[in-house]
Amino acid sequence: xxxxxxxxxxxxxxxxxxxxxxxxxxxxxxxxxxxxxxxxxxxxxxxxxxxxxxxxxxxxxxxxxxxxxxxxxxxxxxxxxxxxxxxxxxxxxxxxxxxxxxxxxxxxxxxxxxxxxxxxxxxxxxxxxxxxxxxxxxxxxxxxxxxxxxxxxxxxxxxxxxxxxxxxxxxxxxxxxxxxxxxxxxxxxxxxxxxxxxxxxxxxxxxxxxxxxxxxxxxxxxxxxxxxxxx
Amino acid sequence: xxxxxxxxxxxxxxxxxxxxxxxxxxxxxxxxxxxxxxxxxxxxxxxxxxxxxxxxxxxxxxxxxxxxxxxxxxxxxxxxxxxxxxxxxxxxxxxxxxxxxxxxxxxxxxxxxxxxxxxxxxxxxxxxxxxxxxxxxxxxxxxxxxxxxxxxxxxxxxxxxxxxxxxxxxxxxxxxxxxxxxxxxxxxxxxxxxxxxxxxxxxxxxxxxxxxxxxxxxxxxxxxxxxxxxx
DNA sequence: ACAATAGTGTCTATGAGACATTATTGC
DNA sequence: GCAATAATGTCTCATAGACACTATTGT
Numbered sequence: 001x002x003x004x005x006x007x008x009x010x011x012x013x014x015x016x017x018x019x020x021x022x023x024x025x026x027x028x029x030x031x032x033x034x035x036x037x038x039x040x041x042x043x044x045x046x047x048x049x050x051x052x053x054x055x056x057x058x059x060x061x062x063x064x065x066x067x068x069x070x071x072x073x074x075x076x077x078x079x080x081x082x083x084x085x086x087x088x089x090x091x092x093x094x095x096x097x098x099x100x101x102x103x104x105x106x107x108x109x110x111x112x113x114x115x116x117x118x119x120x121x122x123x124x125x126x127x128x129x130x131x132x133x134x135x136x137x138x139x140x141x142x143x144x145x146x147x148x149x150x151x152x153x154x155x156x157x158x159x160x161x162x163x164x165x166x167x168x169x170x171x172x173x174x175x176x177x178x179x180x181x182x183x184x185x186x187x188x189x190x191x192x193x194x195x196x197x198x199x200x201x202x203x204x205x206x207x208x209x210x211x212x213x214x215x216x217x218x219x220x221x222x223x224x225x226x227x228x229x230x231x
Numbered sequence: 232x233x234x235x236x237x238x239x240x241x242x243x244x245x246x247x248x249x250x251x252x253x254x255x256x257x258x259x260x261x262x263x264x265x266x267x268x269x270x271x272x273x274x275x276x277x278x279x280x281x282x283x284x285x286x287x288x289x290x291x292x293x294x295x296x297x298x299x300x301x302x303x304x305x306x307x308x309x310x311x312x313x314x315x316x317x318x319x320x321x322x323x324x325x326x327x328x329x330x331x332x333x334x335x336x337x338x339x340x341x342x343x344x345x346x347x348x349x350x351x352x353x354x355x356x357x358x359x360x361x362x363x364x365x366x367x368x369x370x371x372x373x374x375x376x377x378x379x380x381x382x383x384x385x386x387x388x389x390x391x392x393x394x395x396x397x398x399x400x401x402x403x404x405x406x407x408x409x410x411x412x413x414x415x416x417x418x419x420x421x422x423x424x425x426x427x428x429x430x431x432x433x434x435x436x437x438x439x440x441x442x443x444x445x446x447x448x449x450x451x452x453x454x455x456x457x458x459x460x461x462x
Numbered sequence: 463a464c465a466a467t468a469g470t471g472t473c474t475a476t477g478a479g480a481c482a483t484t485a486t487t488g489c
Numbered sequence: 490g491c492a493a494t495a496a497t498g499t500c501t502c503a504t505a506g507a508c509a510c511t512a513t514t515g516t
Contacts, residue, residue, distance in 0.1 A: 005279035048236035080283035205467025436494025437486035
């Protein structure tokens with residue numbers, strides 16, 4: 001072990017939320033070369049005595065200002081092309097975070113200039129490094145996991161309506177879902193959501209029951225996307 | 232970038248195959264400390280100019296002696312607990328490989344003493360480092376992916392029977408499947424398998440049609456496990 | 463009353479699972 | 490013929506999707 005190739009290790013975050021019927025990702029504007037002025041995923045170096053997941057959680061708190069237990073954080077994958085960073089050999093471990101639309105969001109955090117950007121508009125402005133690829137992987141992971149896990153609730157506040165949960169699915173998948181079939185599906189899948197017992201107030205139309213996320217970690221049966229081509 | 236914490240980066244492989252109706256993993260016996268004499272996953276350091284996936288493919292070829300395009304190789308996850316390696320700060324990127332039962336397997340390769348070990352018997356002999364956790368993640372990933380991808384074919388030779396494919400499912404999942412329903416399911420799922428046009432010879436019973444893997448990368452509808460508890 | 467949204471019920475097509483039946487080989 | 494395995498067909502139940510209908514609010 002005396003001799004081994006020296007690497008730098010970073011964590012990068014794909015932080016997603018649903019706001020104004022759009023799937024948005026948290027991006028920072030780079031203030032220094034390389035890729036100065038370009039959008040990039042938030043992230044940073046892993047401390048020499050720090051676990052990867054701790055580093056990811058630390059970065060998430062630094063960038064968003066919110067403490068841990070809100071939303072969802074999971075490892076996405078690692079990227080280590082020798083040329084991915086012009087400064088040297090940097091392997092990054094990407095994490096995926098799903099958060100509700102925060103009332104007091106990114107402002108006032110350590111990030112130079114962090115902002116929510118609709119994923120649909122990121123394609124134009126190429127991100128720094130290989131972050132386009134990492135973002136695409138994160139979005140695809142999120143889309144897939146909505147099918148067989150209750151993670152859509154991570155995009156919602158603690159208490160939410162079925163209609164709110166439906167807009168999450170519709171926004172992330174980019175599809176339309178039948179409100180009546182969706183309601184039946186969600187409320188009959190064991191452990192997906194639990195009724196709070198109260199309703200919304202002050203909206204147009206009949207008040208909606210409020211729910212919180214249930215204990216299930218997998219959905220049986222899954223919520224299937226309206227077809228997608230099987231090849 | 233002038234100053235950053237120096238890490239070592241390794242790849243470790245969870246190489247799975249189905250042989251003699253058992254799910255087996257390729258393990259090596261460690262010849263040097265730490266964990267001398269213990270079983271471990273095959274792996275090694277990533278070269279300073281080497282991509283992660285290239286390092287994984289190189290290790291796989293070195294350990295098994297087979298060239299690339301056979302089977303399946305994908306990234307599994309990264310493990311970076313500061314205490315996971317007593318020699319220093321080592322982050323490992325784990326890869327999952329699924330291979331057919333090889334005719335000329337591990338013998339005569341670079342590995343000191345590599346061998347196929349049934350996964351069911353690994354629990355006793357604790358693996359080196361955090362390899363127990365990595366192996367468990369690999370097995371769970373394989374089990375899950377058999378549901379919604381055609382990866383079961385990666386455990387089969389280029390041409391195989393439906394019955395062979397069924398034993399793969401039964402072995403990996405540890406369940407029994409109805410041969411008739413399984414046959415109908417596989418042959419009616421678009422792109423899963425394609426008939427070769429020939430049959431087996433010399434076995435007992437009616438000869439079976441031979442198939443090769445089809446073009447699908449996802450199964451619609453998926454092959455669902457016979458229940459598993461949804462909480 | 464009317465618009466708007468929430469929630470329930472009904473019908474139909476499709477797929478899963480149980481299982482009978484037929485087909486083709488070796489002995 | 491008989492055992493063994495392959496492959497097809499039939500029946501029933503559960504679920505997905507389409508959509509009519511009822512319920513409860515604000516204006």
